[in-house]
Amino acid sequence: MATLEIHDLHVSVEADNGPQEILRGVNLTVKQGETHAIMGPNGSGKSTLAYSLAGHPKYTVTGGTVTLDGENVLEMSVDERARAGVFLAMQYPVEVPGVSVSNFLRTSATAIRGEAPKLRLWVKEVKAAMERLSIDPVFAERNVNEGFSGGEKKRHEILQLELLRPKIAVLDETDSGLDVDALRVVSDGVNRVRESGEVGTLLITHYTRILRYIKPDFVHVFAHGRIAESGGAELADKLENEGYEAYVKGGATS
Amino acid sequence: MAENTPAGSTTDGAIQVGGAPQPIDARVSAPASYDVADFPVPHGREEEWRFTPLERLRGLHDGTAEAKGGLRIDVDAPEGVTVETVDRQDPRLGRAGKPVDRVAAQAYSAFEKASVISVPKDTVLTEPVRIGVHGEGGVAFAHQVIELGAFAEALVVIDHTGDATLAANVEFVVGDGAKLTVVSVQDWDDEAVHVAQHTALVGRDASFKSVIVTFGGDLVRLQPRITYAGPGGEAELYGLYFTDDGQHQEHRLFVDHDAPHCRSNVVYKGALQGQGAHAVWIGDVLIRAAAEGTDTYELNRNLVLTDGARVDSVPNLEIETGEIVGAGHASATGRFDDEQLFYLMARGIPADEARRLVVRGFFAELVQQIGIPDVEERLLTKIEAELEASVG
Ligand SMILES: Nc1ncnc2c1ncn2[C@@H]1O[C@H](COP(=O)(O)OP(=O)(O)O)[C@@H](O)[C@H]1O
Ligand SMILES: [Mg+2]
Numbered sequence: 001m002a003t004l005e006i007h008d009l010h011v012s013v014e015a016d017n018g019p020q021e022i023l024r025g026v027n028l029t030v031k032q033g034e035t036h037a038i039m040g041p042n043g044s045g046k047s048t049l050a051y052s053l054a055g056h057p058k059y060t061v062t063g064g065t066v067t068l069d070g071e072n073v074l075e076m077s078v079d080e081r082a083r084a085g086v087f088l089a090m091q092y093p094v095e096v097p098g099v100s101v102s103n104f105l106r107t108s109a110t111a112i113r114g115e116a117p118k119l120r121l122w123v124k125e126v127k128a129a130m131e132r133l134s135i136d137p138v139f140a141e142r143n144v145n146e147g148f149s150g151g152e153k154k155r156h157e158i159l160q161l162e163l164l165r166p167k168i169a170v171l172d173e174t175d176s177g178l179d180v181d182a183l184r185v186v187s188d189g190v191n192r193v194r195e196s197g198e199v200g201t202l203l204i205t206h207y208t209r210i211l212r213y214i215k216p217d218f219v220h221v222f223a224h225g226r227i228a229e230s231g232g233a234e235l236a237d238k239l240e241n242e243g244y245e246a247y248v249k250g251g252a253t254s
Numbered sequence: 255m256a257e258n259t260p261a262g263s264t265t266d267g268a269i270q271v272g273g274a275p276q277p278i279d280a281r282v283s284a285p286a287s288y289d290v291a292d293f294p295v296p297h298g299r300e301e302e303w304r305f306t307p308l309e310r311l312r313g314l315h316d317g318t319a320e321a322k323g324g325l326r327i328d329v330d331a332p333e334g335v336t337v338e339t340v341d342r343q344d345p346r347l348g349r350a351g352k353p354v355d356r357v358a359a360q361a362y363s364a365f366e367k368a369s370v371i372s373v374p375k376d377t378v379l380t381e382p383v384r385i386g387v388h389g390e391g392g393v394a395f396a397h398q399v400i401e402l403g404a405f406a407e408a409l410v411v412i413d414h415t416g417d418a419t420l421a422a423n424v425e426f427v428v429g430d431g432a433k434l435t436v437v438s439v440q441d442w443d444d445e446a447v448h449v450a451q452h453t454a455l456v457g458r459d460a461s462f463k464s465v466i467v468t469f470g471g472d473l474v475r476l477q478p479r480i481t482y483a484g485p486g487g488e489a490e491l492y493g494l495y496f497t498d499d500g501q502h503q504e505h506r507l508f509v510d511h512d513a514p515h516c517r518s519n520v521v522y523k524g525a526l527q528g529q530g531a532h533a534v535w536i537g538d539v540l541i542r543a544a545a546e547g548t549d550t551y552e553l554n555r556n557l558v559l560t561d562g563a564r565v566d567s568v569p570n571l572e573i574e575t576g577e578i579v580g581a582g583h584a585s586a587t588g589r590f591d592d593e594q595l596f597y598l599m600a601r602g603i604p605a606d607e608a609r610r611l612v613v614r615g616f617f618a619e620l621v622q623q624i625g626i627p628d629v630e631e632r633l634l635t636k637i638e639a640e641l642e643a644s645v646g
Binding site: 056108112 | 599603604611615
């Protein structure tokens, strides 16, 4: 069973006045089949965690370990991490001019699966996945994320999630900026992948709204670059009622 | 595409309608002439020289370059085509237009023999005419004329290889109703310097298609120029360049709409990478008062793959009559940035493949537009090779 283990992770970014520590000792274990919600106020370091797991060059790991089934993830390049089974649905997906969605998806699936998917089956697979996410087929010929609306970008991220079938999926605020219909479509997509039982999900969100559609096994409150409290789904209800206030104040001096 | 402009690029440009302070044809330092003595030695601040590193021209611009080099020209022409080597006095030379700058005039004043390739009237070639221009080192001056009689059709492929310091004029005289496609590939060795004026005179209802492909050389500066001999002519000017470390590649186009109901369409795309890679694109289109019914569009796009590369892209459209069908231009320089690279890599795609994907995508549409299958194939292979060499 695939297991992602994050142990005492410290991460800095280069700011104007030198390196600034953002993650201050994150501990978390995500197993295949589990869904962990990470909730926290803006600026608490959620995206930093997501990007650090995917290996974004802007973030420097200054301490701690991340392993996937015992393999050192931090030593892997960005593409190696993806091929090892780590997937990041980005909060702000990037436009890639000149590269069509269909070309991108196929190149990516070929890289992740280790061989080019059989063309006929692949075409069907993509078509079906796009249909399930209510993505207009014309998007296949559009350039990656170019001119996509916020909601279209997020659906495109989940399309990749469905096609690439990672071991660990990190979803960074996939729910932000979505209206209720789009939220449902996206959540259904995530749930389909979860139902396979083969993915461990790290659902990063600012709001509890998405947890009505995607039921987490664990909820972690993120504040000041670390997990401040962990619990079950009931913790989300508490946050819904009380907000992040307690955590924001609590950590201000730490 | 992303319209973010990398540091050190310019994409100014202008559309001027009537009464421009400095008309396109007046922006040069001397009127066109066959005689090099009519042009002052450029110092580098002139409008037509301001982007070119003169010190890398090896004296082509100041009279110090002596024609001591070797240049081999092989012409492989299908039946029905006449290939001649002629003297300077041959009356068929110089008809498409005069040299417009000092180096072109230098070439015109200094070449010894010219090649004249003629496709007779009504002859439709099914095989291309292939011209191999191979530099064997040193300075050379060359002159070529490619002429199509009325209603003739031909594809001419000019391949530049080897090492040379070459100044050349190539003339295209396209007869009424004729169709000429010219592919000029600059596949020079790293040291080569190539400065050439390509002058086309497009006959009544004739079509001229030019495909300029520049990969190699230390300095390449080409000036495709179009004039129309009568109404109804059409010019399609395509260009593709891949500018690496230290290379200077300059394409200066001029379309002179002086006859009514003519069309022109210009699409140039370039990718740049490496320290000191410099691409210059100048697109001058002049619609004169007589050119009613003109339809023109020009586009230049650049993709900057790494830091340290520089693009200067300057479209200029000048319109002296309101009675036109359409006129437009666009220029954009985008960057393949770290975020795009990260996004593709985060989907399992290795860095070099990610870069290839983006570059191939960038050129794909243009390569298709060129519409000559065996050229398409070659271009794609060449682009792959360039990427291989630089990314690998
Ligand atoms: N490149 C950067 N330079 C400086 N500060 C940064 C950079 N990236 C993130 N930060 C800071 O790190 C903190 C956490 O940001 P982020 O991980 O995006 O938070 P979240 O996703 O929880 O809103 C914020 O205070 C943010 O300003
Ligand atoms: Mg965030």
